[in-house]
Every structure is written in C-alpha cells, then in structure tokens.
Amino acid sequence: MQKEYKTLKSIAGPLVLVEGVEGVKYEELVELTTPDGSKRMGKVLEVHNDKALVQMFESPQDLTTEGTKAKFLGKPLEIGVSQDMLGRIFSGSGSPLDDGPEIIPEKKLNISGAPINPYSRDFPNDFIQTGISTIDCLNTLVRGQKLPIFSGAGLPHSRVAAQIARQAKVGGDEKGEFAVVFGAMGVTFEESEYFINEFKKTGAINRSVLFINTAADPVVERIATPRLALTTAEYLAFEKGMHVLVILTDLTNYCEALREVSAARKEVPGRRGYPGYLYTDLATLYERAGRIKGKEGSITQIPILTMPEDDITHPIPDLTGYITEGQIVLSRALHGEGIYPPVNVLPSLSRLSPTARKITREDHEGVFAQMYASFARGLEVRDLAIILGESALSDIDLKFLKFAKEFESKFITQEENEDRSIADTLDLSWKLMSALPRNELKRLKEEHIDKYLNTK
8 A cells, every 4th residue: 555645844836845755766656635635746856865856747836735645656657548549639748638538548658768779770761741842852851850940939830830740741652651749838828729720620630649738737747748749659650550750849848847847956057047967858858769670660750949039059959959860940031021931941951861862753862952052152142242232243143143032932932731742842943943054053963954954
C-alpha cells in the first residue's frame, strides 16, 4: 500500500517540498490531496536523503502545507497509446478535448522516452513533400530529419505549420501510411482554435493527433506536452510502421517554462537566465526524431520557435541550430511586403537535402544550385542599384535584378492552400531561369538545359 505523507514543508510557485519520504524515485508521479478532497498531480523533480521536491502539473493556487497529503504513486508519468488516437484532440496533459470518449490504450508508455541509440539509427532518406516550393526545392525535408522553423513574433508561422501539416506526404505518395502529431505549447486560445479548425476543415484531422496547451493552462504542463506528442509519435512510427511528422510550436514557450521552473528551484542561471542544462533538455526532444534499422516507420520533426527580438543568436535558436539539421528562417521584411510564406532563402538550410535531391528528379540538384546562386546575385545587384541607380547596371545585371523580383513574387509566394508537387516546383524554376542568358546557367548540366529549359 502506498504511503501518504502530511509533511509538506514549503510551496514555492509550482514546486512543493515534502520531507520524511522513503523509497521515492526521480520523475515518480505524486498525487496531492487538499483538505477539501480535491486531487492534483505532480512529479518528483529532485530527491535528496528524505526530502523530495515535487513539480506540480496543475496550478498550486490555494494549496497549503497544512492538511494537504502527498501520495507517491511509484510510477513515472505515462500516456496510454492506441491507433484510435488518430483524429483526436488532447490537452497538454493527455486528456481528451474533443468531447470524444477516453482512449482505451493498447499499452502505457513513459513519456520521457529516450533518444535513439546512434548504433540503431538508419540514415534519414526519402523525400517528404510539403507542397511549399521554398522547402521542397531549396531546403528539402528528408524522412527522419529534424528541421526547425525560426520565426519571430507576429510572423505567420502558425499558418505555415498548418499548411505543412495539411499537405505533407512521403515521396508524393498520398497512399502511404502517413500521420501528423501536432503539439502546441503556450499558444493563445485563438491560435488553438485556428489549428483545430484548419485540421477539421481540410480533413487532415483524420490522420492527425493534436496536443494543445494554451497560455491559460499551467506553465508546467508545457514541459510535458512535447513529450506526450513524441511518445505518441514513437508508438505510431516504430510499433505501427507509420511515417510520422511531428510539428511542435512554440519551443520558445517551452523554454520559458523551463526557465520559470529553474528560477523557482533557485538554480544558478545560464545565458539570459535560461537554465544551464537547456541544451541537454532540448536534445532530449530533438534526438527522438529519426529512423531505426529494421523498422518501417520514421519520425520527422519540425519544431517551430519564435526568436526573441528576431535575434538568431538568442540561446534558444542558437542551441537548436547545434542539435538539428538546418533551419527554415522566416523574414519580417518579406512578410512586410505581403509575401507568403515569407521564407528567407539565403540563411535557410537543410543539411540532409542532398540525399533527397538525388531521388526526386534528375535535374533537382542543378536547379537548386542555380536558383540559389541566381537569387543571391540578384540581391547583390539590388543592393548595387540602391547605391548607383539602375541606369548604372549592365544588361545582365538587369536580368538578374528582374529574376530576383520574379523569384520572390512567383517562386516564394504561393497561396495558403496551394499544394505544389515537386514536379510543379521544378517546372516553375525552369520557367523563371529561362529569362536568364544560357551562358549564365553554369550550375546546370547541358543535357538538363536541353531537356527542360525551353519546354517549361
């Protein structure tokens, strides 16, 4: 029989100190019963001798040391998983939000999980088509990759996330066993409703599992939300053989929750007040993406974070960039010009994209290199024109200047519900490059120029 302790010593924010405990383990679940009989859940954050520090999942408001009992349940936080979770919406603690029945689990899994053993990892490959040209052509997403989106306050990352969730498919094959697990942390009620309505409106909800933690929900719940999402993804991928795309937004809110708990524990702060273990903590999330040898399924991650003050050197994007395999950067300048999606092509990067470009279409590698180089030159000419004026530019410079403008207006820009196949994107690229002199297409193979240039 589990013991109940009435030896609560102190309550500081979401943290409760219980003394005189025996046999308590790290991350063990705790049930606190208040004098009026209501129950609240927490987990053991730290154990030292006979003292246990408990982190509450729910608001500690009105919680008192007098009369409150703590029961240690002898197990970590778990989630019951089943394939019936597809099409359902859950809270950040795993409770149904869609008025549907409770899930009858096939099994219960510890949400902490574990990073994939490097020896067991299979190399990420296979192209995931998002329907967004700037990603599919220039920053190609690979099955088993982790590719974050670096955004800023007020930029349309929510719309981009919803579009990717609706349109994503493996290798352009819509018949594949593909699922989306969506985890939202600290979002507003309006954002929450937007995501839910978008998934329902397009029917994407049928292949998705949503975990929603709003700004009004307990801060500590945000720390559990991405782990619930990833544990569900691991079950669908490695036990049901599905290709799972995990979208997590907003990692900045998650890191703020970590900082709040760290401050309550009176830990020595690291950069900008974030805990010194922020890198390690983020790695426990990101490294759960990938493929396992001998398993059919895979987990691909797109974490989304808003850079405070658009500072890419801020600890959150900085550490994320070290762990993940590239980044998609959204531009405030492009957004100000009314361009959607406002992907800033030049600083964006997908380190695994060469793998996917080999299997999409024969010309993809050359198109990527030529489009990137031509747009970069067009931006250089644009800066030169601001200083010297367009009249000082050569005829070739003017063509690259025009190319850069059309690249932004026709290639980057697309409708929110426009799902471009990789073939459509590459054909559009050839159409734009046809305005450039043939002798300037130095990064394309001659046979590809002959085959595609004048036919698009």
